[in-house]
Amino acid sequence: MNDFHFHAPETIEEAAALLVQHDGNAKLIAGGTALTTLLKQSLVQPEHLVSLHRVKGHDAITHSEGALHIGALATQRAVEKSDVVKKHAPLLAEAYRRVATVRIRNVATVGGGIAHADPAMDPPPSLLILGASVKLMSAKGERTVALSELYVDYYETTMEPDEIVTELEVPDQPAGTAWTYIKYLPRTEDDYATVSVAAIGELKDGMVADVRVGLGALGPTAIRASALEDAVRGTSPTHESLKEASQSVMDIVDPIDDPRGSAGYKRDMSAVFARRAMEQVLGVATG
């Protein structure tokens, strides 16, 4: 690890000012569970680290005006355990519960995880299909970006280097929406997924009123399977029809070979787990 100047501002505004002052040579660090491993491998070598650990506030989890508001400095463990999250977005509580281990979730923050933009992390597929957005602030001001507009590539977002995630906003889902998060793990429980699928769905009179499918660990970013959703919406779903429709996800995924599986295997599994997730949320018996 190279050495660096370490800054511990007490407000978000001071942190934003430090990012401007050390333009291009500073990295933000919150829980640090991801960034510290990158620093140790010298994959990032900033001259300045701006730590948010002394910043007060920005960690509240509240519900108002039809949406959950999660402060970016809330730990991932706090989201998993929050009664407010369990009530209004149980899928999100489950997605955060599946991240690594208690030891990591105790420290890792919501904002840090989102800005890290690792496509194999657990929350992004759920955040995409829930229509989540993030509030970003910098010395220039604030803006809101939908998760669907945030992720660009492996570890890359549309955030500017001087922007800080301050809040995650997750709109309420209609009552009666079923949800699931399937994390396929052939190795160990605390691992990154080989393939992960988040889905929500609603049946009305035997027809699919709504279905949404998010895919994780299957390409440079988490992916929303919009074409699959369109093909299934309005149909009367069966195991066979969902199996056939799910084949289309193999065209939108772009997995890589790694110790969790070959690219070909992951592509095959993307269709299998997309089907299983839809079967679960649409109440279709698996074949």
Added chain:
Amino acid sequence: MTTTTPIKYTVKVTVNGKPYSAEVPSYRTLVDFLRYDLGLTGTKETCSIGVCGACTIMLDGAMTASCIILAVRADGADIQTIEGVANGDELHPVQEAFIANGGFQCGACTPGQIMAAKSLLEEIPHPTEPQIKEWMMGNLCRCTGYYQIIDSIKAAAETMGKR
């Protein structure tokens, strides 16, 4: 290339109730700070990437991997390590249970196992077996195997419940 002195910071912490202070390079990890700067070698480092659980400590009351926390980030923190678990010569019930139930062999993972188990029982005094497995899955052991560790935690929960 000239070698320059690394940027250093003074880090003050409380470990197991005692104050410590040392000047360390900015890149010092907390586990290295505990072991090399403070001489508290009970905490072990194995994987160095936050996966194996050997370096588990309590940082301001939260179970944490000390290998992926910077020492400067812990400045001012209240830390508990394996050295603070026993009360003098009197072992903690979790330590007693690991001895009585064969919860370790080589011992490299044991400080982390004990810290994690103790933290579990503080949060969930009577955990079910699935709860034990879910909590402890991030503490890897390469020799004893996991059944004895689970047995040790169940035994400790029972002892602690009677007190």
